Amino acid sequence: MAVPQQQMGLEDSECYNLLAPVESTRRKEQLAPTLQLPRTEFTPHFTNLLAHALAKLDNCAAVEVCKLAAGQYWQQQASTGSSRAHKLRCPPGLAQHLLDTFPNLTALTLEGLCVSSDALASLLSHPPLAMQLQQLDIAGSLVMVGNQPGAVVPLFQGLQLKQLSIAAVDTKQPGTPPLPSFQPLEQHLTRLHIMNQCDRAANVGYFTEYLQPLVKLQVLTISHLDGLKGLTKLVQALPQLHTLQLPNVTISGQQELDTLLAATQITSLLLDSVEALHISYADAPCNWQRLELTGMIHWGSFACLPLHSLSQPLVLGKDVITVEDILNPAVAAALHLVAEAIKVPVKIKELSLHMLPSEVRARHSEVGDNRFITPAVLQQQRVDLAQLVAMLQPLQCRGKVRVYNLHQVAAADVAALAPLCRDCTHFELRAGSVEPSLEFWHQIVQLMPAVKKAMPGAAG
Structure with missing residues (x-):
């Protein structure tokens, strides 16, 4: 079921007029509001405006999904770590303000904001919020670690998240890992999306040590990744993983396809494209039930793939x-397939x-x-x-x-x-x-x- 999207600007002078009608006219509908800072001059008071908006909204029981966002310009500032990026402070009481306004909140997105790991941990660890939050998306915000080199804040302590989107970033502090510990989520997390922003993380195997605790993980997406090196060890560490989504990975040649086919627990696969295949695998043993290729089709290599096991639509x-392709034998063979x-x-x-x-x-x-x-x-x-x-x-x-x-x-x-x-x-x-x-x-x-x-x- 589609959830109505509602975008609301956060301005002191207009907040009541913008937000009050939503609570009164749509209370019984399921809503997914975005509380977004307006495209005005820079202001450091995002948190104050947010608190003001939440107070005006009163109680919105229909809201289960909420996004806290800066405008597009400010999102760019956050992605580069600019000092002009909007800082989300998480003072005591902010989590309760969220729950007072959205008592049925189960999914939260922070987009285009800078927030310290200490502040975010404080917000998420609020017991009622930690118990009911099922989905968290912080991939579009910059989470800054503390001042101590190597310090790792237990960001997810006490949470029972089932879905998480997060960015993996190279930090300026030596000894600080690109991702927080997932240990607190080992019995809960089933879907994980990593937005890779690490220059040194070219292959999927780089993330194995960070993902090992997630024994319940079923769906893994890693964006901006180049290769499959280390895939075998990764899937062995994640016994329940069945869906692998690598939207920027191109399978180039027989060796990489062999690596994929050896990961027999993977039944759903998303890749960019497949190329440089010259040997047909059309009849090779394969457990793929679903396949999606998001990039350009290379018909010659496409015709070599084992597609006999698919039970869901093939998405190209x-x-x-x-x-000229009317007389192209590679295109003709692939379309015959x-x-x-x-x-x-x-x-x-x-x-x-x-x-x-x-x-x-x-x-x-x-x-x-x-x-x-x-x-x-x-x-x-x-x-x-x-x-x-x-x-x-x-x-x-x-x-x-x-x-x-x-x-x-x-x-x-x-x-x-x-x-x-x-x-x-x-x-x-x-x-x-x-x-x-x-x-x-x-x-x-x-x-x-x-x-x-x-x-x-x-x-x-």
């Missing part, structure tokens, strides 16, 4: 298809079609006009379009579809593209020409019902 990131061998739906988030051969596009760039668009070129484009749509039919386009260099687009072309775009949410025609009409728009509405944004004739 983005691809660029040109008219999608159509015939994979027994689950295949969804793609972003697809771009280029409807002119590369040499024609180059000539167009040199000439700068459409003199080369002859009747023969237009006719060939319609033939190519029909072939591409038929070839790509096994893919379910669920996000953006961009069509480049298709000229004199009319309602009939919308109908031709419809089988490919039926489930897409964004449809764009770029660097071509369009002949819009009422029938053109009628076809988009009727044949592409999921489209929320259509851009005919957008600049390339």
Whole structure:
């Protein structure tokens, strides 16, 4: 169920007017408010404004999820450790103020703020809050350690968190680890997202020593990571781990794929992409039930993957298809695999079609006009379009579809593209020409019902 989002500015003069109606008119709905500092001159009084806002809100029993945030500019200041970043002080009573206003609070996010580890530990250790808080997201804020080198504040002492998002950062103090101890969460935490900001943490194995206590961990996400070195030892330390999400990792070659397949407890996997595979693993033993690739598709390597075990939709990131790919054997083999061998739906988030051969596009760039668009070129484009749509039919386009260099687009072309775009949410025609009409728009509405944004004739 979607939770309504409510963003509220924190200004002394306007706080009551902004926040009072929320409590009175939406008390019975489940809300997820964001209490955000306005885009005004720098003020060090975020905590005072927050306390003022909480007092005006009174009791909001419908709120279970809350975000405390600075504006975008101040978030950038926090990420760099600037002295102008907003400091969240956690005086005695702040946690109780939160609970007095949001008595059913179970999820808290701090975004774009600087907070000391001592202050944050003080806030989180408030017994009633510690008992009921299930989700904490502090990945977007800077948590500053104390003044003593090597000092590690027991940040999560007494908490029973099930989900945590946190940044791993290189500290300026020698002997200070990039992450706090997860020991207090060993019997509770099941989902962990680490936003990696450590220059020395290039591979997944770097985090093994910090994650070892988390014997209940089931889902692990590590952003901004490069490689899989150390994966075997990591999964051995996390016996209940079944979902691994590494959105910036590209599998390059046979050795890394072998490492992944050896981690047989992993059944759900998210990666950036797969490349440089030259040996087919299509029939290799594999326990993957779900696979998502967020980056560019490399069709030759994609066709080598073992996808026979998938039981949930295969999700692909983005691809660029040109008219030359109609005769590309690697693309043809991969799409045949999608159509015939994979027994689950295949969804793609972003697809771009280029409807002119590369040499024609180059000539167009040199000439700068459409003199080369002859009747023969237009006719060939319609033939190519029909072939591409038929070839790509096994893919379910669920996000953006961009069509480049298709000229004199009319309602009939919308109908031709419809089988490919039926489930897409964004449809764009770029660097071509369009002949819009009422029938053109009628076809988009009727044949592409999921489209929320259509851009005919957008600049390339």
